[in-house]
Amino acid sequence: MKNISKITKGLLIILLTGSILLLSDLNNRRERESKVQKQHSGASAVPGRTYNLGLAYFAPEASFDQLRIGLFDGLKALGYDRGENLIVKEQHVNGEISNFNSLLQNMDNLGLDVIVPTSTPGVTAACAAVKKTPVAFTYTYDPIAAGAGKSYTDHLPNLTGVGSFPPVAKTFQLIKDIIPDVKTIGTIYNSSEANSRKVIEVAEEILDTMNLTLKKTTVVNSSEVIQAIQVLISRQVDAIWITGDNTAMQGFDAIAGNAAKAGVPVFINDVDLIDKGALAAVGIGWYATGFHSAEVVANVMNGADPATIPIENFVTESVVFNDAMTEKYGITIPKKYLQQQTSSISKEKKYAFALAHYVDSPNSEDVQEGILDGLKEIGLTEGTDFTMKVFNAQGDISTLNSIAESIKTSNYDLIFTSSTPTIQVMSKKISDRPIVFSNVGDPIAAGVATSETEHIANVTGISTMSDFTGMVEMVKELMPHAKTLGTVYTPAEVNSVSYATHLEKACESAGLTLIKMPANSATEVKDAATTLCTKQVDAITQISDNLTATSFASVILTAEKANIPVFSFINKQVAQGSVAAVARDYHQAGYDAAMKAADILAGKNPKDIPWGYVSKTIVHVDKANAEKYGIIVPEKYLQKTRKPKTLKKIAFIHFMSSRDCQDTEDGFRNGLKSHQWEEGKDYTLKVYNAQSENSTLVTIVDAIKNRDFDLIVSNVTAASQMVAKKITDIPQVFTIVADPVGAGLGESYSDHLPYLTGIDGLANTDAGLELLLKCLPNAKTIGTLFYNGDIGTVKTLETLQKSCKKMGIDLEVITITNLSEVNDAISLLCSKDIDAVFQIPDNVTISSFSSIVKTTRKHKTPLFCCIRQQVEEGAIAGATGDYFEQGKEAAGLAIRIFNAESPGNIPFLSLDNPMTMINTAAAKAYDVVIPEELIKKADKVFTE
Structure with a gap:
């Protein structure tokens, strides 16, 4: 309980301040790739190399979608296959021009091979924001007006691209x-x-x-x-x-x-x-423009100097x-x-489909897989015959409305939906294109139909109305003395109200009583389940709706404490503790929806296509779960039970997008590969990213706890704390957590929470201070700014104080509480009698590091740091972590857990072997002479 209390306290700080952003890189890997670039020229992909491309755009809309399809088709023709040797990071600013700068600055820090900004505002922002990554733009009318240069041949040296001025x-x-x-x-x-x-x-x-x-x-x-x-x-x-x-x-x-x-x-x-x-x-034909632009993008991505490539104007008139x-x-x-x-309006063009989810849930995931399998079955290949843009409202109605508006204004040929809220919103806003729904319990109650044949003209689909009679019959057979059942339902969801009513009728027909408890939030789900247990129900038969599906852990944990068995209508909930499930096959529901879509694509009008019911039901009984409650399972149910998959399912949670986080993920994959684990065959890796938003992090963690993952890997303190607090029944491995003990993950590195282990991300201040003294051997006093809102920074300061004491260095510390105090604080620090600034990492000083560089240079106070990115930005030197190797170590911990070793018995590991980063241009700016021997031995030397 002490540890949980620490986590809670830590989370309060993290939710207010974010977490440490440690920016580093695996130098040797980058240098090897750099050598390959220099040895190769031309547009074709180099065999054996993986490329990283960033695509920034204004907002989802039809013309851009055509440009995008053309671009990736063109790249594929040159040997760049997305998902194979081409890794793409796509982000848009949702129509907010002011957001382009921060989006592109973030991309610039990811170590990409090329950034492709689109739209004139995107190109304008790239000219100012992108400093380290080559740029190849497209989808803009006038790049010169956007600020790309004086002319098509006299342009900024780090960019080139394709303009398309209209006729x-x-x-x-x-x-x-x-x-x-x-x-x-x-x-x-x-x-x-x-x-x-x-x-x-x-x-x-x-x-x-x-x-x-x-x-x-x-x-x-x-x-x-x-x-x-x-x-x-x-x-x-x-x-x-x-x-x-x-x-x-x-x-x-x-x-x-x-x-x-x-x-x-x-x-x-x-x-x-x-x-x-x-x-x-x-x-302008934007598909053709995208296809044409691929060659320019490929040349830049493959190492060509943008400064030597003239901007061109390309228009298919x-x-x-x-x-x-x-x-x-x-x-x-x-x-x-x-x-x-x-x-003319083409009937032979590549299809553009949209799929709208309301929440991230096992059901929606299965529906999506089923749709894709169904489309493949009818002969359509993704990427060649169609594109599928997937949207997710993350349970937020306002977001769902925004998604609907985006889809409405885009050029999609057909729209799939995977829940009742999505079909309700889409059908009200979109009437000019076919919509195929799936995972809708009651289309009539949802307001999209009055019967199977009478429905909204552009809508058809598949209902997943649960088999309530089948469930009640099974409960009576497994628990013959049961008299009262219970369920939690959501009054705000029409399908949930309908399901509760249908279940109640099925119970009445079988001579049973159903107690229904309402809930309108995740917190209320737990309270409702607790109330059901106090009413002495014999079992909980939990209906399927969006809220309870994502909060099912609360139901099962509450029921287990009260020794009350739970029966489900979602198959995957059996893995979470349900005795049994009578579940519609949601993968089949997606497949069946694809068959409805096939009729539409063949020319049939949706109004003439009746909606139908999913064609397959799963009965899954877990004998071990049943035995906990003394329930004997008849052989006929065991014969129907689907066996669980042996494929290991891993969730990987990033708190933010940064180079160190990406390197950890890359290292993790590489580590599994070195153990002969093959992705897709031995394991699956589902990657989530909260994009530094704590509210998004909460949604992600809530979604993960409702899925049958075998392991969770988390990056950065905020994510690791949140996972540890909310999920206690799935093994976890954390990375890049500066102070795991201070974060409440354990009392010590060997005495910690039983369901997790991991590797810290604490800066090596000994190595950093030794590096500083090699550059400034006469230094006696150093200074640092200290932001006490980050748990990890408190620990980092403690280690720096110990390092200073060990090496006979005095330390001057100035505490700051927010971003606005940085300028005054660094000026004050430089005015003191110090020989150098040794800046420890925290969320505030990282985001304002350029101000620290500017002020320390003005005062000629040498600046050192602990983050690779800050060395690039103007610090003289730093001893930084190797996060690719940390990812590989995390993979080793995962293998040990999969081999039945308890995480609680695996001590936390420390971030070892720091890399030496030196910026000779920065040293010159501070009038500091770095010993040649130190430069020769450095892992990475920056010269500008």
Whole structure:
């Protein structure tokens, strides 16, 4: 209990301050790859090498999706196969331009081979934010206006790419040819986007020569688009022209819809959006642009110097008409355009699918796998015949609504959903594309149907209504004396209310009583289960809904304490302690949904496709769990029971995206491989990332505890503490935890919580101080800033104080409480009689390290550190951890646990063998001369 109390106290601090971000790298591995780069030139992938690419984009939308597909198709043609030799990190700013800088700065610290920013705001941000990683951009109209350089040949040295300026003059000529009486053209754009301003400037010059007037309406975000188009229409424009403005394209459905109602034709420059309601499009085919850009990206990724590669402009000047719109406006297309027309709405194009989850749960995971297997069964190969964009609302309705809006404004051919909330939201917001649901208990109660054949016109799917009669019959056979059953339900979920009602009717028919207890949050689930146990129910038959599925651990733990057996409607809950499950096969439900989709893709209208019930049910009885309650299991149930898989399932939780965290994951995989463990055959690794958000971390941990993982590996103190507090029945291995004892994971390195072990991430201050003294042999006093909000920093300061005492060095410490105090604190520290600053790592000083560098240089106070990244950013030197090796050690601990060794019997390990990092350019800035012998022996030397 002492340890749990420590964890709770530690979490309060962590939840307020985050955790230590230790940035380091495995130098030798990077240098080997660097040598390969220098030996190879050209666009083709080097055999045996793995590449890392970062893709940054504005927001999910149809044109970008086409660009993205084209890019990865092009890379694949050059030998870069995503998931094999190409590792991709994709992130978007959700339409918030101001977020680009921080996103790209984070990517710049991940040791990627190339960063691919898209959209003009993305390119603008990359010019300022990316300092260490080569950049190859695409999906932008005017890279020069974005700040990439003075011209296509005279550009910033660390970047190159592909611009695609639209054929504006041809667009206006087409409008005039089709609508001879046109006088005014209206447009909507975001004036803060440099590409939009440039295009509008060019457009006005062209229109002036054609005696046409351009009426403009500006918007700041996509929520203003509806009002903007209504204002524009009220200004009596003859046609609407929308260029590739990111904000306008986010709301294009609203533009096209309002224009169509007003009888005003729409013209665009994105041919991939022609089927969204435009009359015609002139240029740009974004798929072709993406495919073309792949060669530039590959060359840079393969070691070519961006400074030597001119920026280029690439546009496929296609002319495309929407037949339905030409008929609506009674327009006859001039012959010259019929000859130029490259395509109409294609029925042969690669399919774009979306899949929307409400929560991260075993059911949704199985549905997704089933859908993919079903699509494969009908002959569709992911990546070749279709793409699948997966969304997850993480149980948040507002997020689900945002996802629905994103899907609505994107060019998906078909949408899959995997829960009742998702089909309810999607069916209300989207009516122009087919939607196939799965994992919906009661479609009628959900409001999407009145019968199997009468349903919303664009919706069909698969119901997973539980077999309540089958469950009650099994409980009566296994527990013949049972009279009263209990269940927890969620009043806010229509399927949950429906399930509770159906279960109650099944109980009444069998002469049993059902006690139902409501719960509306994870905390209330535990309280409801406790109340059921006090009402002396004979068993809990837990219905399946989103809330109780993700909080099932509370139900099973409460029931076990009261010695009350639990029966489930979800198969995977048997592994968590249920006596038995009568479960719909959710993998089969996904497969069946794919078959419904196949009918739609073959040309059948969804309104003519009845929804149906999942075609397979699983009966799974665990004999060992039953025996705990004295229940004898008849042979007929054992024969139906599905045997558990032997494949080891591992969850890997990152608290944040950083190079040291990624190296730990890479090392872990490498360590398992060195033990002859093959991913996919001997184990699966599910990776989660909280992105430094504690609320996201809570959601992740809650999801993990409801799955049948065999092991959890966690990175950084916050994640390790949270997992240790919330999950006690799954073995755990932690990494990069500076002070595991202080974090409450144990009383000592040998006396710790019985279900975990791991490796600390404590900075080696002895090695760091020795390095400082080799550079400054006459140093007598050093200083550091100390942020006492981080548990690990408290421990690091203690070790630094011991190191100083051991080596006869005086230590000056200035305490800070927040980011705003750093500038004044470092100035004060430098004004004191110290010989150097030795900055220990913490969340505050890491994020403001550039200020520390600037101030210490101003005072000519030499700066040393414990983090590789900070050496790169301007510190003279540092002794840093090797986190790739730590990952390999963590894999060794995992193997020991899988070989039946208890984690409680494995002492915590320490981070060993620090690497020496030196920055000679920084040393020069501080007028410090580093001994040549030290430079020769360093693991990594930075020269700029």
